[in-house]
Amino acid sequence: MLLPLTLLAALTAAPSSAAPPVQLTKVYYDSPGVDRRSNTSLNGEYVTIRNTTRKPIDLEHWAIKDMTGYTYTFGPDAVLGPGKQLTLRTGQGSDTPSTAYWGRRAYVWNNDKDIAYLRDSDGRLIDSCSYNSSRADYRNCL
Numbered sequence: 289m290l291l292p293l294t295l296l297a298a299l300t301a302a303p304s305s306a307a308p309p310v311q312l313t314k315v316y317y318d319s320p321g322v323d324r325r326s327n328t329s330l331n332g333e334y335v336t337i338r339n340t341t342r343k344p345i346d347l348e349h350w351a352i353k354d355m356t357g358y359t360y361t362f363g364p365d366a367v368l369g370p371g372k373q374l375t376l377r378t379g380q381g382s383d384t385p386s387t388a389y390w391g392r393r394a395y396v397w398n399n400d401k402d403i404a405y406l407r408d409s410d411g412r413l414i415d416s417c418s419y420n421s422s423r424a425d426y427r428n429c430l
């Protein structure tokens with residue numbers, strides 16, 4: 289039996305305006321002050337993501353990547369609660385439920401232009417956020 293066209297359309301239509309389950313909300317790419325690569329300065333550089341759903345999302349094996357290919361992969365303890373936000377800082381530190389540390393000794397987010405990519409554990413692109421300005425220190429992705 290053939291499906292009525294309207295039903296078929298409803299089944300195949302993509303929810304184009306729907307927010308991704310996890311969104312990139314901000315890239316703070318030029319940390320405060322002169323960039324001397326101190327751990328404080330590295331941690332002044334960060335990206336934030338937010339769970340837009342009403343369920344916890346297990347971020348294990350999810351990844352955040354820049355334009356060059358530097359990649360941070362979330363570990364087994366990374367779970368983002370409903371509506372919760374998480375900050376990924378570039379430098380070193382001890383992870384908490386709301387802050388993860390990349391553990392790098394060099395910057396990731398270029399001060400003029402770059403692209404942040406968020407991929408799920410299957411490698412699917414969930415969200416991205418690009419910027420192209422050195423006049424601002426951060427980019428609000430929403």
Ligand SMILES: [Ca+2]
Nearest residue numbers: 318319320321
């Ligand atoms: Ca700076």
Ligand SMILES: [Ca+2]
Nearest residue numbers: 354396397398
């Ligand atoms: Ca970069």
